[in-house]
Amino acid sequence: MGTPARRPDRQGLKYQRGSIKEETMQTAAPLRPVPAADVDPTDVGQLVREDRVHARVYTDPAIFDMEMERIFERAWIFMAHESQIPNAGDFVTSRIGRHPVIVVRDGKGQVHVLYNRCPHRGAILCREPEGNVHHFACPYHGWSFRTNGDITGIPFRSAYPESFLKDENLSMAHVERVENYRGFIFASVARQGPSLVAFIGPLKDGLDNLLDRSPSGEIEVSAGVHQYAYKGNWKMQMENGLDEYHPPFSHASTVKPDGQQVQRSYGAKGGFKVLTGSDPNQENARSHYDHGEVHGARYGQAYLTIPDATRRSELDDPDYRRLLAERHGEEKARALIESSNMSNAVFYPSVIMRVTGNMHIRVVRPISVGLTEVLVWPIQIKGVADGINQGIVRYANVHVSVSSFVQTDDLEVFERVYEGLQAGRPDWVMLARGVGQDWDGPYPDEKVGLATWETGMRAQFRYWKEQMTEAGR
Ligand code: FES
Ligand SMILES: [Fe+2]
Structure with a gap:
C-alpha cells in the first residue's frame, strides 16, 4: 500500500450550529507530533495488534482521512428514527462521514436520504437541523427542489439549452442505499455491501x-x-x-458508596456498590x-x-x-x-x-x-x-x-x-x-x-x- 493520501488538515475547522459556540469547536493544538516509532507508516495494518493499537489511530489526520473513506463511506450510518419526520415535508439534516445529507419525507410519505448539495454550483441547500418544507430552495441562484429531490425550478431558464434542462443530474443526488428497520433509518454511500440486518x-x-x-x-x-x-x-x-x-474511577463521585451525587432510586439511602472488596488493587478485587x-x-x-x-x-x-x-x-x-x-x-x-x-x-x-x-x-x-x-x-x-x-x-x-x-x-x-x-x-x-x-x-x-x-x- 502506498502512503495514505493527505487532505487539507481540518483541525481548527470553523463550525457553527445550534447552541455550540465556535470557540468550543476548536481542536486542541498538538503539543508535538507523534513519531512513527517502530511502525511502518505505509502500512496502517501494523497499527493494530491483538492486544493493543498504536496511538496514531487516534491522532493522525491522514488516518482520519482514510477512516472517512474506508469506514464511514462503506458502513451503514444511522440517520434518524422515522418519528422525527412523521409528516410530508418533515426533514432532519445529518452527515455520513464528511457528506452532509438531508433525511426527508416526501409528499407521498416516502423517506429519502439526499446529498445536501445544490446540483448547480454546490451550495449546501439546508442548514437547519430539522424542520418542515414544501421544497428546498438554494440560497445562491434560486434553484428549487421537491422533497423527493427532483428539480422543480430554475430561474431565467431560457439561457439554458433545452438538452441541458433534460439532464438528470440537475436533481438532488440520492444516497446510494437506504434501509429502515422497524422505524430506524440507516443509509450507506456504498453501492454494494452487506444488507443493514446483516451488518448490524x-x-x-x-x-x-x-x-x-x-x-x-x-x-x-x-x-x-x-x-x-x-x-x-x-x-x-x-x-x-x-x-x-472505567465507571468506579471516572465516575467515582456518582457511584462510590459514600459519595454518590445521585440516589440510585427515590428514597435510597446508600450508594451504588461497584466493588466487592474495599481496595480495587487487591489481587482478588472484582x-x-x-x-x-x-x-x-x-x-x-x-x-x-x-x-x-x-x-x-x-x-x-x-x-x-x-x-x-x-x-x-x-x-x-x-x-x-x-x-x-x-x-x-x-x-x-x-x-x-x-x-x-x-x-x-x-x-x-x-x-x-x-x-x-x-x-x-x-x-x-x-x-x-x-x-x-x-x-x-x-x-x-x-x-x-x-x-x-x-x-x-x-x-x-x-x-x-x-x-x-x-x-x-x-x-x-x-x-x-x-x-x-x-x-x-x-x-x-x-x-x-x-x-x-x-x-x-x-x-x-x-x-x-x-x-x-x-x-x-
Ligand atoms: S448553487 Fe444552487 S442555485 Fe446556484
Ligand atoms: Fe462513562
Whole structure:
C-alpha cells in the first residue's frame, strides 16, 4: 500500500450550529507530533495488534482521512428514527462521514436520504437541523427542489439549452442505499455491501428488545436533543460505550458508596456498590460490573449485557408492568424490567443506543481527528403514562447531558486521552483486558467477555483493520 493520501488538515475547522459556540469547536493544538516509532507508516495494518493499537489511530489526520473513506463511506450510518419526520415535508439534516445529507419525507410519505448539495454550483441547500418544507430552495441562484429531490425550478431558464434542462443530474443526488428497520433509518454511500440486518448482526435483537419495552411496540424520538462536542477522537466515545472498566474511577463521585451525587432510586439511602472488596488493587478485587458481559461480533458490532440495568423506579411502575405483561406475559415483562440481555448497543461506527432504563440514541459524528460531535435523543415510549417518559428524560439529563453527573466525566477523559497521546511515547494504547480468555458467542465471529474486558473494542478494531487495509471496492 502506498502512503495514505493527505487532505487539507481540518483541525481548527470553523463550525457553527445550534447552541455550540465556535470557540468550543476548536481542536486542541498538538503539543508535538507523534513519531512513527517502530511502525511502518505505509502500512496502517501494523497499527493494530491483538492486544493493543498504536496511538496514531487516534491522532493522525491522514488516518482520519482514510477512516472517512474506508469506514464511514462503506458502513451503514444511522440517520434518524422515522418519528422525527412523521409528516410530508418533515426533514432532519445529518452527515455520513464528511457528506452532509438531508433525511426527508416526501409528499407521498416516502423517506429519502439526499446529498445536501445544490446540483448547480454546490451550495449546501439546508442548514437547519430539522424542520418542515414544501421544497428546498438554494440560497445562491434560486434553484428549487421537491422533497423527493427532483428539480422543480430554475430561474431565467431560457439561457439554458433545452438538452441541458433534460439532464438528470440537475436533481438532488440520492444516497446510494437506504434501509429502515422497524422505524430506524440507516443509509450507506456504498453501492454494494452487506444488507443493514446483516451488518448490524446481533444488534437487530437490540432494536427488537428496545421496541419490546413499549406496550404499543412503538417508540418516539420527540423529547429534544442534547448536542455537544469534545476535543478528542471519535473512537473514544464508540469504545467508551463498551467500557465497564472505567465507571468506579471516572465516575467515582456518582457511584462510590459514600459519595454518590445521585440516589440510585427515590428514597435510597446508600450508594451504588461497584466493588466487592474495599481496595480495587487487591489481587482478588472484582468490579461489580463483571456481573454483565461484553459481546463483540462481525463488522465491529458490540453490546453490553447488564443484569440489573433497568432497576429504576421510573420504569418499575405498576401500570407499566401491567401494560407490558398484557403484551408479553408476566415472565417476559419481568425480565424486560429487571434485567437486560442488551443494555448498550454500539452500532459501529456511528451510534450507541441505550436499550434499557435511560433509553436514548447517541450519535457520534467525527468532525476532524481531534474533534467529535455527540447528539443524544432521549427515547419516549408510546402508550405509557407521561411519568414514565418524563423519567427517561430526567435520567438522560443526569447521565448524558452536558450538565450531567456522568457524561461530563467521560468527555473530560476523552479530551485528556487526546492530549495525553500527543506525548508520543509510549507508542501503544492497551486493549488487553481478557485477551485470550474471550469465549465464543452465538453470532458469527462473536466473542464474549466479562463486562470490564476490552472484548468489544477488540471487535471494533478487527473490523477497522480489515477495512483500513482493504483498498477501494
Ligand atoms: S448553487 Fe444552487 S442555485 Fe446556484
Ligand atoms: Fe462513562
